[in-house]
Amino acid sequence: MLYDLIIIGGGPAGITAGIYAARKKLKTLLITKEWGGQITKANEIENWPGTKKISGIDLIKQMSAQLKQYEIEIEENKEVIDLNKKGDSFKIRDNDKEYETKAVIIATGKIPRTLNIPGEEKFKGKGVSFCATCDAPLFKDKTVAVIGGGNAGFNTALDLIKYAKKVYILEFLEEMRGDPILKEKLEQSGKVEFYTNIAVKEIKGKQFVEKLICEDRKTSEDKELEVDGVFIAVGMMAKVDFAEKLVELNQIGEIVIDKDNYTKTPGLFAAGDITDIKYEQIVIAAGEGAKAALAATDYLNKK
Amino acid sequence: MIRVFSTPACPYCVTLKNFLKEHNIQFEDIDVSKDEKALNEMIEKTKQYSVPVIDINGEIIVGFNQDRIKQLLKLT
Numbered sequence: 001m002l003y004d005l006i007i008i009g010g011g012p013a014g015i016t017a018g019i020y021a022a023r024k025k026l027k028t029l030l031i032t033k034e035w036g037g038q039i040t041k042a043n044e045i046e047n048w049p050g051t052k053k054i055s056g057i058d059l060i061k062q063m064s065a066q067l068k069q070y071e072i073e074i075e076e077n078k079e080v081i082d083l084n085k086k087g088d089s090f091k092i093r094d095n096d097k098e099y100e101t102k103a104v105i106i107a108t109g110k111i112p113r114t115l116n117i118p119g120e121e122k123f124k125g126k127g128v129s130f131c132a133t134c135d136a137p138l139f140k141d142k143t144v145a146v147i148g149g150g151n152a153g154f155n156t157a158l159d160l161i162k163y164a165k166k167v168y169i170l171e172f173l174e175e176m177r178g179d180p181i182l183k184e185k186l187e188q189s190g191k192v193e194f195y196t197n198i199a200v201k202e203i204k205g206k207q208f209v210e211k212l213i214c215e216d217r218k219t220s221e222d223k224e225l226e227v228d229g230v231f232i233a234v235g236m237m238a239k240v241d242f243a244e245k246l247v248e249l250n251q252i253g254e255i256v257i258d259k260d261n262y263t264k265t266p267g268l269f270a271a272g273d274i275t276d277i278k279y280e281q282i283v284i285a286a287g288e289g290a291k292a293a294l295a296a297t298d299y300l301n302k303k
Numbered sequence: 304m305i306r307v308f309s310t311p312a313c314p315y316c317v318t319l320k321n322f323l324k325e326h327n328i329q330f331e332d333i334d335v336s337k338d339e340k341a342l343n344e345m346i347e348k349t350k351q352y353s354v355p356v357i358d359i360n361g362e363i364i365v366g367f368n369q370d371r372i373k374q375l376l377k378l379t
Contacts, residue, residue: 040314057317077369125353125365134313137336138352163336207350229352 002100003029003073005296006092008080009107011037012282013272015063016289017105017296022070024297029073029101031080031094036060037109038236038273039282041133043159048282059282080108083242088303090267102303103296106243106255106263106270107289110236110280115147119203120232127209127229132159139229141165145212147200148233154178154186156233161189168225170198170214203230238274250276261292269296305330305376308345308356316355319367326378330357 005021007014010032021028039045042056051059068074075094082093083104092099112130114120120128129135136159144164146153149171160167169176169186174196176183186192195214201222202213212225238253247263247270248256255270257263257277263270271292272285307323307330309316323330335342335354345356349365357364359375372378 034314035318036314043312055312057312057314061317077367125351127352129353134310135353137310138342138354140336140339140342208352 006101013285013289014107016286017293020293022072031075109273113237132156142228144229149176152233154182306358315367
Protein backbone atom coordinates (compact mmCIF):
# COMPACT_ATOMS: atom_id res chain seq x y z
CA MET A 1 0.00 0.00 0.00
CA LEU A 2 1.30 3.39 -0.96
CA TYR A 3 0.42 6.25 1.38
CA ASP A 4 0.23 9.86 0.23
CA LEU A 5 1.82 11.04 3.45
CA ILE A 6 3.44 9.58 6.54
CA ILE A 7 3.90 11.85 9.56
CA ILE A 8 6.54 10.87 12.08
CA GLY A 9 5.84 12.27 15.54
CA GLY A 10 2.78 12.78 17.73
CA GLY A 11 3.43 16.13 19.35
CA PRO A 12 1.71 19.43 18.51
CA ALA A 13 3.48 19.68 15.13
CA GLY A 14 2.72 16.13 14.02
CA ILE A 15 -0.87 16.15 15.27
CA THR A 16 -1.68 19.47 13.56
CA ALA A 17 -0.08 18.19 10.34
CA GLY A 18 -2.29 15.10 10.67
CA ILE A 19 -5.46 17.12 11.08
CA TYR A 20 -4.67 19.25 8.04
CA ALA A 21 -3.63 16.27 5.91
CA ALA A 22 -6.77 14.32 6.80
CA ARG A 23 -8.97 17.29 5.95
CA LYS A 24 -7.22 17.54 2.59
CA LYS A 25 -8.18 13.88 2.11
CA LEU A 26 -4.59 12.71 1.86
CA LYS A 27 -4.13 8.99 2.55
CA THR A 28 -2.17 9.53 5.77
CA LEU A 29 -0.43 7.47 8.43
CA LEU A 30 0.94 8.98 11.65
CA ILE A 31 3.58 7.02 13.54
CA THR A 32 4.44 8.04 17.09
CA LYS A 33 6.42 6.68 20.00
CA GLU A 34 4.28 8.63 22.46
CA TRP A 35 1.70 11.39 22.34
CA GLY A 36 2.97 14.87 23.15
CA GLY A 37 6.68 14.56 23.84
CA GLN A 38 8.00 17.66 25.60
CA ILE A 39 4.53 19.12 26.12
CA THR A 40 3.66 16.42 28.64
CA LYS A 41 6.25 17.82 31.02
CA ALA A 42 4.47 21.18 31.14
CA ASN A 43 2.37 21.50 34.26
CA GLU A 44 0.65 24.75 33.36
CA ILE A 45 0.40 26.18 29.88
CA GLU A 46 -0.90 29.72 29.88
CA ASN A 47 0.02 30.84 26.40
CA TRP A 48 -2.03 28.52 24.19
CA PRO A 49 -4.34 31.06 22.57
CA GLY A 50 -7.98 30.52 23.48
CA THR A 51 -7.23 28.65 26.69
CA LYS A 52 -6.38 30.52 29.90
CA LYS A 53 -4.66 27.62 31.60
CA ILE A 54 -4.23 23.96 30.77
CA SER A 55 -1.82 21.16 31.61
CA GLY A 56 0.31 19.70 28.85
CA ILE A 57 -1.22 16.29 29.36
CA ASP A 58 -4.75 17.65 28.98
CA LEU A 59 -3.87 19.71 25.92
CA ILE A 60 -2.32 16.78 24.12
CA LYS A 61 -5.29 14.59 25.10
CA GLN A 62 -7.57 17.10 23.39
CA MET A 63 -5.33 17.33 20.33
CA SER A 64 -5.00 13.57 19.84
CA ALA A 65 -8.73 13.05 20.41
CA GLN A 66 -9.46 15.61 17.70
CA LEU A 67 -7.01 13.92 15.33
CA LYS A 68 -8.60 10.51 15.89
CA GLN A 69 -11.96 11.81 14.71
CA TYR A 70 -10.58 12.11 11.19
CA GLU A 71 -9.84 9.45 8.62
CA ILE A 72 -6.20 8.83 9.40
CA GLU A 73 -4.23 5.71 10.26
CA ILE A 74 -2.26 5.82 13.48
CA GLU A 75 0.50 3.60 14.82
CA GLU A 76 1.08 4.32 18.51
CA ASN A 77 4.01 3.18 20.66
CA LYS A 78 6.08 2.66 17.54
CA GLU A 79 9.48 4.18 16.75
CA VAL A 80 10.75 4.86 13.22
CA ILE A 81 14.19 3.38 12.76
CA ASP A 82 14.84 3.82 9.05
CA LEU A 83 13.90 6.20 6.27
CA ASN A 84 15.04 5.65 2.69
CA LYS A 85 14.23 6.75 -0.80
CA LYS A 86 12.64 4.21 -3.12
CA GLY A 87 12.58 5.74 -6.58
CA ASP A 88 10.27 8.70 -6.31
CA SER A 89 8.77 7.54 -3.01
CA PHE A 90 10.02 6.77 0.47
CA LYS A 91 10.31 3.59 2.52
CA ILE A 92 9.86 3.84 6.27
CA ARG A 93 10.56 1.12 8.80
CA ASP A 94 9.43 1.18 12.43
CA ASN A 95 10.19 -1.50 15.02
CA ASP A 96 7.37 -3.57 13.57
CA LYS A 97 6.50 -3.00 9.92
CA GLU A 98 7.59 -1.36 6.69
CA TYR A 99 5.61 1.32 4.85
CA GLU A 100 5.79 3.13 1.54
CA THR A 101 4.76 6.73 0.95
CA LYS A 102 4.98 9.56 -1.56
CA ALA A 103 5.69 12.25 1.05
CA VAL A 104 6.97 12.44 4.62
CA ILE A 105 6.79 14.97 7.43
CA ILE A 106 9.33 14.57 10.23
CA ALA A 107 8.02 16.11 13.46
CA THR A 108 9.94 14.25 16.11
CA GLY A 109 10.80 17.20 18.34
CA LYS A 110 13.61 17.21 20.85
CA ILE A 111 14.69 14.98 23.71
CA PRO A 112 16.45 15.83 26.96
CA ARG A 113 20.16 16.43 26.48
CA THR A 114 22.25 13.87 28.28
CA LEU A 115 25.56 14.43 30.03
CA ASN A 116 27.15 11.20 28.80
CA ILE A 117 28.89 10.54 32.08
CA PRO A 118 29.38 7.15 33.76
CA GLY A 119 26.34 6.12 35.77
CA GLU A 120 23.85 8.27 33.87
CA GLU A 121 22.47 5.40 31.82
CA LYS A 122 22.97 2.74 34.49
CA PHE A 123 20.94 4.57 37.11
CA LYS A 124 18.07 5.74 34.90
CA GLY A 125 14.98 5.02 36.94
CA LYS A 126 17.21 4.19 39.90
CA GLY A 127 17.80 7.74 41.02
CA VAL A 128 18.54 9.44 37.71
CA SER A 129 15.63 11.30 36.19
CA PHE A 130 15.00 13.79 33.41
CA CYS A 131 11.50 14.71 34.48
CA ALA A 132 10.71 16.36 37.79
CA THR A 133 7.01 16.64 36.97
CA CYS A 134 6.94 12.86 36.75
CA ASP A 135 9.35 11.82 39.46
CA ALA A 136 9.63 14.52 42.14
CA PRO A 137 7.01 12.81 44.36
CA LEU A 138 9.22 9.72 44.53
CA PHE A 139 11.93 11.65 46.39
CA LYS A 140 9.94 12.68 49.43
CA ASP A 141 12.25 13.66 52.32
CA LYS A 142 15.29 12.73 50.27
CA THR A 143 18.37 14.67 49.13
CA VAL A 144 18.61 15.38 45.42
CA ALA A 145 20.87 17.22 43.02
CA VAL A 146 19.76 19.15 39.94
CA ILE A 147 22.35 19.45 37.22
CA GLY A 148 21.77 22.67 35.30
CA GLY A 149 21.42 26.21 36.57
CA GLY A 150 19.22 27.61 33.81
CA ASN A 151 15.44 27.88 33.82
CA ALA A 152 15.07 24.16 33.20
CA GLY A 153 17.12 23.47 36.31
CA PHE A 154 15.31 26.08 38.39
CA ASN A 155 11.89 24.78 37.35
CA THR A 156 13.01 21.27 38.13
CA ALA A 157 14.14 22.42 41.57
CA LEU A 158 10.81 24.20 42.14
CA ASP A 159 9.02 20.87 41.60
CA LEU A 160 11.47 19.12 43.90
CA ILE A 161 11.32 21.47 46.91
CA LYS A 162 7.68 20.41 47.38
CA TYR A 163 8.88 16.92 48.35
CA ALA A 164 12.64 16.70 48.88
CA LYS A 165 14.40 17.54 52.11
CA LYS A 166 17.39 19.12 50.34
CA VAL A 167 18.15 20.20 46.79
CA TYR A 168 21.58 21.01 45.36
CA ILE A 169 21.70 22.95 42.09
CA LEU A 170 24.94 22.35 40.22
CA GLU A 171 25.90 24.70 37.39
CA PHE A 172 28.87 24.18 35.05
CA LEU A 173 29.49 27.85 34.28
CA GLU A 174 30.49 30.79 36.45
CA GLU A 175 26.90 31.95 36.99
CA MET A 176 23.42 30.53 37.33
CA ARG A 177 21.52 31.57 34.20
CA GLY A 178 17.97 31.02 35.42
CA ASP A 179 15.52 33.86 36.05
CA PRO A 180 16.18 35.78 39.28
CA ILE A 181 12.53 35.51 40.24
CA LEU A 182 12.76 31.72 40.26
CA LYS A 183 16.04 31.83 42.16
CA GLU A 184 14.36 33.93 44.83
CA LYS A 185 11.56 31.39 45.28
CA LEU A 186 14.14 28.65 45.64
CA GLU A 187 16.20 30.60 48.15
CA GLN A 188 13.09 31.30 50.23
CA SER A 189 12.40 27.59 50.66
CA GLY A 190 15.54 27.19 52.72
CA LYS A 191 16.13 23.81 51.14
CA VAL A 192 18.31 24.78 48.20
CA GLU A 193 22.08 25.16 47.90
CA PHE A 194 23.58 26.67 44.73
CA TYR A 195 27.00 25.72 43.36
CA THR A 196 28.63 27.13 40.24
CA ASN A 197 31.73 26.06 38.33
CA ILE A 198 30.86 22.43 38.95
CA ALA A 199 31.46 19.66 36.42
CA VAL A 200 29.65 16.46 37.40
CA LYS A 201 31.92 13.62 36.39
CA GLU A 202 30.25 10.47 37.62
CA ILE A 203 27.09 9.14 39.22
CA LYS A 204 27.80 6.34 41.68
CA GLY A 205 25.93 3.89 43.81
CA LYS A 206 25.18 0.22 44.39
CA GLN A 207 21.61 -0.53 43.42
CA PHE A 208 20.39 3.07 43.49
CA VAL A 209 22.16 6.43 43.20
CA GLU A 210 24.22 7.20 46.29
CA LYS A 211 26.62 9.96 45.32
CA LEU A 212 28.01 12.26 42.66
CA ILE A 213 31.64 12.88 41.87
CA CYS A 214 31.99 16.57 41.04
CA GLU A 215 34.95 18.62 39.96
CA ASP A 216 35.32 22.19 41.16
CA ARG A 217 36.41 23.80 37.90
CA LYS A 218 38.22 26.61 39.63
CA THR A 219 40.40 24.50 41.90
CA SER A 220 40.38 21.26 39.87
CA GLU A 221 39.53 19.47 43.10
CA ASP A 222 37.20 16.50 43.07
CA LYS A 223 34.38 16.41 45.60
CA GLU A 224 31.86 13.76 46.56
CA LEU A 225 28.25 14.75 47.05
CA GLU A 226 25.90 12.30 48.75
CA VAL A 227 22.51 12.28 47.09
CA ASP A 228 19.53 9.95 46.67
CA GLY A 229 18.61 11.29 43.28
CA VAL A 230 19.89 13.40 40.43
CA PHE A 231 17.78 15.34 37.96
CA ILE A 232 19.43 16.28 34.72
CA ALA A 233 18.22 19.59 33.29
CA VAL A 234 20.80 20.74 30.79
CA GLY A 235 18.49 21.52 27.91
CA MET A 236 17.05 19.66 24.95
CA MET A 237 18.75 18.12 21.92
CA ALA A 238 17.79 17.11 18.40
CA LYS A 239 18.29 13.48 17.46
CA VAL A 240 17.03 12.16 14.15
CA ASP A 241 19.41 9.32 13.21
CA PHE A 242 16.95 7.61 10.86
CA ALA A 243 16.82 10.63 8.53
CA GLU A 244 20.45 11.70 8.52
CA LYS A 245 21.11 10.49 4.98
CA LEU A 246 18.28 12.52 3.47
CA VAL A 247 18.38 15.84 5.27
CA GLU A 248 20.85 18.57 6.01
CA LEU A 249 21.54 19.02 9.71
CA ASN A 250 22.87 22.17 11.31
CA GLN A 251 25.61 22.26 13.94
CA ILE A 252 23.28 21.17 16.70
CA GLY A 253 21.62 18.35 14.80
CA GLU A 254 18.45 20.20 13.77
CA ILE A 255 16.95 19.61 10.32
CA VAL A 256 17.52 22.56 7.99
CA ILE A 257 14.30 23.66 6.26
CA ASP A 258 13.25 26.52 4.02
CA LYS A 259 10.35 28.77 4.88
CA ASP A 260 7.89 26.27 3.42
CA ASN A 261 9.19 23.37 5.52
CA TYR A 262 11.00 21.70 2.60
CA THR A 263 14.17 19.79 3.43
CA LYS A 264 16.86 19.21 0.83
CA THR A 265 15.01 16.08 -0.39
CA PRO A 266 11.85 16.72 -2.43
CA GLY A 267 8.80 15.20 -0.80
CA LEU A 268 10.50 15.15 2.62
CA PHE A 269 9.26 17.89 4.96
CA ALA A 270 9.96 18.67 8.60
CA ALA A 271 8.15 20.69 11.25
CA GLY A 272 8.55 21.85 14.84
CA ASP A 273 11.42 21.69 17.30
CA ILE A 274 13.37 19.15 15.21
CA THR A 275 13.91 21.87 12.59
CA ASP A 276 16.22 24.89 12.68
CA ILE A 277 13.44 27.39 13.37
CA LYS A 278 14.57 29.97 15.86
CA TYR A 279 11.82 29.90 18.46
CA GLU A 280 10.31 26.80 19.95
CA GLN A 281 6.83 27.05 21.42
CA ILE A 282 3.74 24.84 21.28
CA VAL A 283 1.80 27.29 19.16
CA ILE A 284 4.74 27.64 16.77
CA ALA A 285 5.08 23.86 16.44
CA ALA A 286 1.37 23.58 15.64
CA GLY A 287 1.69 26.30 13.02
CA GLU A 288 4.72 24.62 11.49
CA GLY A 289 2.83 21.32 11.34
CA ALA A 290 0.01 22.99 9.43
CA LYS A 291 2.46 24.64 7.01
CA ALA A 292 4.22 21.36 6.35
CA ALA A 293 0.94 19.55 5.65
CA LEU A 294 -0.17 22.27 3.23
CA ALA A 295 3.22 22.22 1.51
CA ALA A 296 3.03 18.43 1.24
CA THR A 297 -0.45 18.72 -0.26
CA ASP A 298 0.79 21.15 -2.93
CA TYR A 299 3.78 18.91 -3.62
CA LEU A 300 1.52 15.87 -4.10
CA ASN A 301 -0.91 17.79 -6.33
CA LYS A 302 1.91 18.81 -8.66
CA LYS A 303 3.06 15.20 -9.17
CA MET B 304 -6.21 -8.22 40.99
CA ILE B 305 -4.64 -5.41 39.02
CA ARG B 306 -2.80 -2.61 40.78
CA VAL B 307 -1.33 0.49 39.16
CA PHE B 308 1.31 2.56 40.97
CA SER B 309 1.48 6.10 39.63
CA THR B 310 2.05 9.77 40.40
CA PRO B 311 -0.40 12.53 39.45
CA ALA B 312 1.68 14.30 36.79
CA CYS B 313 3.21 11.39 34.96
CA PRO B 314 2.19 11.20 31.27
CA TYR B 315 2.69 7.47 30.77
CA CYS B 316 0.64 6.80 33.90
CA VAL B 317 -2.27 8.67 32.32
CA THR B 318 -1.89 6.74 29.06
CA LEU B 319 -1.78 3.43 30.91
CA LYS B 320 -4.84 4.16 33.04
CA ASN B 321 -6.80 5.36 30.00
CA PHE B 322 -5.81 2.20 28.17
CA LEU B 323 -7.17 0.07 31.04
CA LYS B 324 -10.38 2.12 31.25
CA GLU B 325 -10.93 1.86 27.49
CA HIS B 326 -10.74 -1.91 27.80
CA ASN B 327 -13.06 -1.92 30.83
CA ILE B 328 -10.40 -3.34 33.12
CA GLN B 329 -10.88 -2.75 36.85
CA PHE B 330 -7.75 -1.74 38.72
CA GLU B 331 -6.58 -0.34 42.04
CA ASP B 332 -5.28 3.20 41.41
CA ILE B 333 -2.42 3.82 43.84
CA ASP B 334 -0.92 7.32 44.08
CA VAL B 335 2.61 6.75 45.39
CA SER B 336 3.10 10.48 45.92
CA LYS B 337 0.60 10.21 48.78
CA ASP B 338 0.97 6.61 49.90
CA GLU B 339 4.47 6.14 51.30
CA LYS B 340 3.93 2.48 52.16
CA ALA B 341 2.91 1.77 48.59
CA LEU B 342 5.92 3.71 47.27
CA ASN B 343 8.26 1.57 49.35
CA GLU B 344 6.49 -1.58 48.23
CA MET B 345 6.87 -0.51 44.62
CA ILE B 346 10.59 0.25 45.01
CA GLU B 347 11.10 -3.01 46.86
CA LYS B 348 9.33 -5.08 44.20
CA THR B 349 10.77 -3.37 41.12
CA LYS B 350 14.20 -2.28 42.42
CA GLN B 351 13.71 1.04 40.69
CA TYR B 352 11.98 4.36 41.09
CA SER B 353 9.95 5.12 38.03
CA VAL B 354 6.26 5.08 37.34
CA PRO B 355 3.96 3.69 36.12
CA VAL B 356 4.27 0.23 37.57
CA ILE B 357 1.48 -2.27 36.96
CA ASP B 358 1.00 -5.42 39.02
CA ILE B 359 -1.17 -7.93 37.15
CA ASN B 360 -1.87 -10.75 39.60
CA GLY B 361 1.71 -10.76 40.82
CA GLU B 362 3.38 -10.14 37.46
CA ILE B 363 5.07 -6.74 37.52
CA ILE B 364 5.64 -4.48 34.53
CA VAL B 365 7.52 -1.19 34.70
CA GLY B 366 6.44 1.44 32.23
CA PHE B 367 3.66 1.25 29.71
CA ASN B 368 4.65 -1.88 27.80
CA GLN B 369 1.44 -2.20 25.82
CA ASP B 370 2.25 -5.52 24.13
CA ARG B 371 3.20 -7.31 27.36
CA ILE B 372 0.18 -5.89 29.19
CA LYS B 373 -2.16 -6.99 26.40
CA GLN B 374 -0.62 -10.45 26.58
CA LEU B 375 -1.13 -10.77 30.33
CA LEU B 376 -4.68 -9.42 30.21
CA LYS B 377 -5.48 -11.60 27.21
CA LEU B 378 -6.53 -8.64 25.10
CA THR B 379 -6.26 -8.56 21.31
